[in-house]
Amino acid sequence: MQLIQSSTVYDVVIIGSGAGGGMSGYVLANAGVKVLMLEAGPFFDPAKDSQQLKWSYQSPRRGGNATRPMGDFDAAYGGWQIDGEPYTQKEGSEFQWFRSRMLGGRTNHWARIALRMGPKDLKCRTNYGVGDDWPVTYDEIKSFYDRVDRLIGVYGSMEGLENDPDGIFLPPPQPRLNELFVKKAATGLGIPVIAGRGSVLTAPLPGNSDRQACFFCGQCNRSCKIYGDFSSSSCLVIPAMKTGNLTVVTNAVVREILTDKEGLASGVSYINKDDMQEYRVKAKTVILAASTCESARILLNSKSARHPNGLANSSNAVGKYLHDSTQGGGAAVLPQLLDRPRFNEDGVGSLHLYAPWWLDSKKQGFTRGYHLEIFGGMFMPGYGGYFGFEGAIVPYLNGYLPGADGKTKPAGGFGLALKNDYRRLYGTMAGVGCHGASTAREDNYCEIDPTVVDKYGIPVLRFRYKWNSDDVAQAKHMQETAQAIIKGMGGIPLGVPAGPETNYGLDKPGKGIHEVGTIRMGDDAKKAPLNKWGQAHDCKNLFVTDGSVFTQQSEKNPTWTILALAMRTTEYLIDQRKKQNI
Template identity: 60%
Template structure:
């Protein structure tokens, strides 16, 4: 059960910091192996099936704000405790950096409110330097990770379709949901343009896989947390079963300060602040597993200074915090006249896209190095103020209105809502940035948070490759929109806005701060996510990534954490840790 420590804790085999994808997987594997595990989480316990925490299936009018500004980044009912800004937990920037750092403060971390887009990295994604000369190759390849991807597919569940695309590896898929009308229109346009549009791959159960989890009932509200645990969240799919083993003690409200080491430099425990009484406590463990998110884990290592680790734990290379990079992002909406005045029917589906566009081009023929995939939305979901209507300006594009203003009051307003509702679609590109040593996070020399812990300072700049990639995204969006018979909304962004490229950090895919490698002078971890400088310290979040891909990172975090956790079990048996 969850509890706060009021005195020196008992010693554990393993202490895990963070309960998201990497931490949850480590807790499940290590506890199943019989190890005694302490799992530290900076936020509260969370279960979307708990009536006091449930927000799924609530009506908009049930919000205490009734349309006023939300207290959560993605809406009052979203399962996101935390955000880009948290009171008392600042971070700083330098050299004009605009990096937005999302911190999750809840059991399960960001896996409670992510898009469940569960893509494997492909063979090329581990060896990009060999292909284009940029960045570095991983010390491992797809064949090293494939068996672990397979296990994750079977353990958690993911729907999709086998497509045989080399760099979009197929997995063990559940049946995908049927495409909705706007998705069929995108596919029709893609077929004409030579752009592949395939079933998406989301970790949502379209059929039940065990007695503890139900199948999706298509309410389209995965971001609120699923009451039947049909979608993947670490809190419900990994941590909850791990707790049943009796081998896990969960410490909530535990803000990790640093990793404690002995005179030889070996890690011996974790120092943390209990948010309940703001006092500091320590947990001792034989093995320390960091899974606090790429930047938070780097912060912990950098703050863990000692005579044997003067630049921070596992940082003899000076690489901790460096090579930080996030996915690129750009988006555009459109009005599709042929989707106006449709017959009303339930078009909710899963809480995400039923189809998507994987990267389909050869970068050797383009002026930027890495690719992107395209996500898209539309249809007749739950009506909400400002969503799904987009009447502003659309009436000018409606051939039947002849410029007559939309809206007004009473019946005319309702009629226009009905007329335009469901006629908008949106496209979002999510691409790979090149990992650069010049993009990094470091400890701010003067600023601390409300717990007295030194905060991170960011230095980040997009390269020309990411900017040109965003331009290509918008060109593709417009091609598809026009082929659908639609009209792009708003103005196409230009060079002055980096073609609508989002600030780094806004896509919440940051990775690379504790990257793996064979050379201890150029990397933090070895190929098993183990610190070169401290063999009983592991990092199993996105920090281990050498490079991102044109895919979301979560499935690879899970696979690598599963791989590293099995390695920990084997090394403990051999008494090597």
């Protein structure tokens, strides 16, 4: 084993290439700054590496999920568990950590749901009496959201809602047939349903000739060969590399951020997975964007005399305030759609319709809201993935639905009648997914497990995360809403409503893959690791630009806010360089 020390001193080293790291790299490279980006996984260019347009039968497992938890064609390399890179739990915690080790990280497979946080969301304590206020206001970040919209592209409809701010929108896609039934039922319950907001080019993006408009295959989770949707790889990192200012080292697993005698960041130590040698690179400034939990892990593992409990952690808040979305929902088969007409209804691989939070939370017995993500339609028959083949339920449902002859037969069976039941039920499923806001709490956290290291010898994370009564009350409401919508559609629910013993169907923490908050921003250096610019209070040449910076999430999916804040932080960094403050 060798320790290889590079003599080059980079202006900036960025750790991570997802939404935050990608945006930082893009902004810096275009400003002429020499940047080195370290990515823990392989190079990934959707134009070459996407499995878009493969048929189910081109996979020996027909799209099944033996090696990829979201199906064989899903773009994410990694998953809930990575061989040789464990994480542990304490106090009965069941936090689920999804990691994508690849250029662009999880942005290659995300659902492209692109929502802005609202003015009330950023002042959570003031408006809802829980959590903390961000050190920034909506007005301070609005222009960055606007620029992200123009740079990357997002579709939606202008609605003028106070806490669901409109953006600069491309036209929204039309809904699928099944989704219209959900909309009708939700509207009947007084839930306003609007067009989804997604980062898919439903029309050409003005001023961008590297990306083409969407051709509507509905496969955004496979990543897009024509760059018709946003992945950090295709839309930020690869364009940044073309400037000649950004160098990417792939398969580089960061061990720690190095500091000098004054406690300032001086470089980064990493393992190269290709040759398994230890490398050290020097940097004038470090940007950390390895993902919410991985970034906290790196800081906690970066101990020194000046930073005895981890870098930028005099507040002792690094790893704490970990919070993910609450997640629930319901699905149904719609009997009125038996033998439904066939047409290509793939649409986009993001949201066609959604319902922003529509009630006053205080009157519902919980503090924050959730939104509805509406789904349904004729998807490619496949095994595994987001939408499994309805086949698993047909031999149960066929006992409750009259056949073409109007007669009902016992559930199950085989032969020609069963074969026909599969045809009749194909494409009849619809439902809602609910994502809600959970409050950041000091006692939900990740920390270094003192006894366990991964295969590179790096101490691993240990999680402690429990839902509280507020989260559970919200989940109960989600479930009641989903069931009311199913009833309103005349649907047959797929699943029995869960009771209090299973938190009303509330998914395990982490399953929302919206975890944020472990390196939060705050004006008080005693309480938060970062200032309002995403700069470490304790280490002025260290910046963080991933989801860990969130003071408090909302029910809006976090990616668009990560991008806007990463742009803002990186421009602040450039300004501070010019002023020679760092």
